[in-house]
Amino acid sequence: MKRSLRSLVPLGLDGRRALVRVDFNCPLKDGVVTDATRIRASLPTIMYLREKGARVILLSHLGRPKGPDPTQSLAPCATALEAMLGAPVLFIPDPASPDAVTRTKRLPRGGVAVVENTRFHAGEEKNDPELARLFATLGDLYVNDAFGSAHRAHASTEAVAHLLKPAVSGFLMEKELEYLGGALDQPKRPFISVLGGSKVSGKIDLIENLLPRVDAILIGGAMACTFFRAMGLETGKSLVEEDRLEMARALMQQAGEKLVLPRGAVIAEMLEAGVPTRSVPREQIPPGWAMFDIDAAAEQDYAARIARAGTVVWNGPMGVFETPPFDHGTLAVAQAMAAATATGVITIVGGGDSAAAVAQAGLAAKMSHVSTGGGASLEFLEGKVLPGVAALDEV
Ligand code: ADP
Ligand code: MG
Numbered sequence: 504m505k506r507s508l509r510s511l512v513p514l515g516l517d518g519r520r521a522l523v524r525v526d527f528n529c530p531l532k533d534g535v536v537t538d539a540t541r542i543r544a545s546l547p548t549i550m551y552l553r554e555k556g557a558r559v560i561l562l563s564h565l566g567r568p569k570g571p572d573p574t575q576s577l578a579p580c581a582t583a584l585e586a587m588l589g590a591p592v593l594f595i596p597d598p599a600s601p602d603a604v605t606r607t608k609r610l611p612r613g614g615v616a617v618v619e620n621t622r623f624h625a626g627e628e629k630n631d632p633e634l635a636r637l638f639a640t641l642g643d644l645y646v647n648d649a650f651g652s653a654h655r656a657h658a659s660t661e662a663v664a665h666l667l668k669p670a671v672s673g674f675l676m677e678k679e680l681e682y683l684g685g686a687l688d689q690p691k692r693p694f695i696s697v698l699g700g701s702k703v704s705g706k707i708d709l710i711e712n713l714l715p716r717v718d719a720i721l722i723g724g725a726m727a728c729t730f731f732r733a734m735g736l737e738t739g740k741s742l743v744e745e746d747r748l749e750m751a752r753a754l755m756q757q758a759g760e761k762l763v764l765p766r767g768a769v770i771a772e773m774l775e776a777g778v779p780t781r782s783v784p785r786e787q788i789p790p791g792w793a794m795f796d797i798d799a800a801a802e803q804d805y806a807a808r809i810a811r812a813g814t815v816v817w818n819g820p821m822g823v824f825e826t827p828p829f830d831h832g833t834l835a836v837a838q839a840m841a842a843a844t845a846t847g848v849i850t851i852v853g854g855g856d857s858a859a860a861v862a863q864a865g866l867a868a869k870m871s872h873v874s875t876g877g878g879a880s881l882e883f884l885e886g887k888v889l890p891g892v893a894a895l896d897e898v
Contacts (some may be wrong), residue, residue: 506896507677508548508646511669517556520607522642522667523548524659524891526649526875527563527580527617534576536583541651544875546587548648548673553588553613560595560607560641561615562659564622564652571623581617592617598637607641621659628657635662648673650680651876653891654883664894672895675875680892682851682872683883691813691849692718697805697836699724700819700856703747707754709818712886714758721763721805723797723821723832730755730764731785731794739770740793763808767798769822769829776826796822797832806839809848815840818854818881824863833860841869853880 525545529536536542545561552559561584566575578594585592593616595603603618610616618641621627626634635658639645645667647653652660653676664670672680686694694717698706703726713720722730725742732743733751744751755762767784770792782798783789797805801821809815817840821832837860840850850870852861855877867873874880883889 504898505680505892506669506671506898508551508671508673510898511671513555516552518612519557519643520560521552521557521644521646522560522562522638523646523673524562524649526651527577528565529580531579534579536579539583542580542583542587544675545648548646548675549615551674553615556612558607558610558612559615561617562621562638563649564627565620568620568622570625575620577617577620584617588615595619598641604640626658630656630662631658632662634658635666638663639666642667645670646673647891647895648675650676651879653876653889654879656890660891661894670895678872679874679876683853683874683880686814686816686851687716690716693812694814695719695721695808695812697721697723697815697817698819699726699821701725701742702744703729703751704744706819707750708885709881710754712884714761717761719761719763719808720758721808723765724819727765728794736786737788737790738794739788739790741788765797765801766804767800768794769796769798770794774823774826780828795829802832802835805836809839809843812843812848814849815843816851816853816884817857818884820856820860824860834864837861837864837866841866844869844871853884
């Protein structure tokens with residue numbers, strides 16, 4: 504178990520400089536944040552620290568700049584945060600400038616500063632100890648609330664955590680570890696995983712780590728088609744990974760009845776909004792047609808299993824949800840999970856596209872947990888060690 508901000512004696516935070524790694528990697532347009540979801544998600548940690556009288560210094564990356572790049576500055580995020588807090592937020596353009604440390608020390612108690620994009624420094628992605636030492640001068644303790652960046656060993660997520668103590672998880676990170684870790688280690692049963700998306704190849708490690716833990720894996724997305732091919736079925740123009748058929752067969756063998764495939768498919772001759780579609784049993788996909796969604800029978804089957812589950816972990820859409828009507832199966836799973844949450848089922852959504860689909864349907868608040876880290880939640884569920892988590896203090 505990782506030590507959390509909650510475990511620190513609140514009085515000990517008074518006047519101290521908390522260096523907090525947040526995920527402010529927000530979309531920008533013309534120097535303005537267009538979606539502040541990620542900033543809002545870090546508010547509980549920021550507000551708590553302010554309340555306890557800490558000086559809050561925030562570190563984050565934004566985009567993939569190759570060195571300093573004004574179009575990828577964090578300044579717009581500082582402005583957005585200022586509006587949310589209704590309090591001034593200091594912007595520190597260069598942590599290496601001679602007055603940077605003084606400015607963090609002169610913040611009022613409860614004051615907040617945002618440091619410029621960590622990726623403006625070449626050392627960030629190299630986990631450079633020099634850069635980490637520089638970051639460490641800006642705080643007296645370290646809080647990591649950027650779960651979505653924890654799968655990368657970077658100076659602001661890994662190396663710095665060894666230099667500033669205590670090094671603890673923020674509230675958002677804590678919630679991620681609690682839900683994702685809880686599902687893997689002590690799931691309420693039956694434990695069901697719903698997996699979709701385009702490729703089996705990207706989800707092999709996930710399936711292998713989940714198989715011994717789950718009671719069932721419900722498959723959707725184009726991934727289903729690779730399994731159909733492996734069973735010797737005709738899949739027409741569906742997206743199939745021909746070079747993974749052997750592997751798909753081996754997985755089916757290993758999984759036995761745990762692996763559940765959709766009974767039927769919604770198919771079309773091409774991928775376009777409003778094209779004529781047909782719904783067919785999985786044995787009847789004609790040549791020239793492609794599966795773009797699971798059919799109503801599969802929707803009902805999956806919804807019923809979700810309703811009876813104790814824990815559901817979902818990763819990957821059931822169809823090409825970006826192109827209606829092929830969003831139907833994905834919406835059906837989202838709705839089934841939302842309804843299940845209300846009856847006490849623990850529902851967890853991991854994966855960037857699945858989280859986007861849930862948000863699009865307006866159902867995010869009806870899940871027990873929607874992970875903020877696409878790649879990080881995938882690696883966590885694959886059983887991999889996340890360097891940014893590993894570097895934090897143990898309880
Ligand atoms: P996540 O980000 O949730 O882990 P993935 O990135 O694995 O999900 O997969 C998402 C993509 O899979 C989406 O862009 C979706 O259009 C695609 N997809 C799902 N079903 C199909 C299908 N039947 N045919 C082609 N693409 C599909
Ligand atoms: Mg994706």
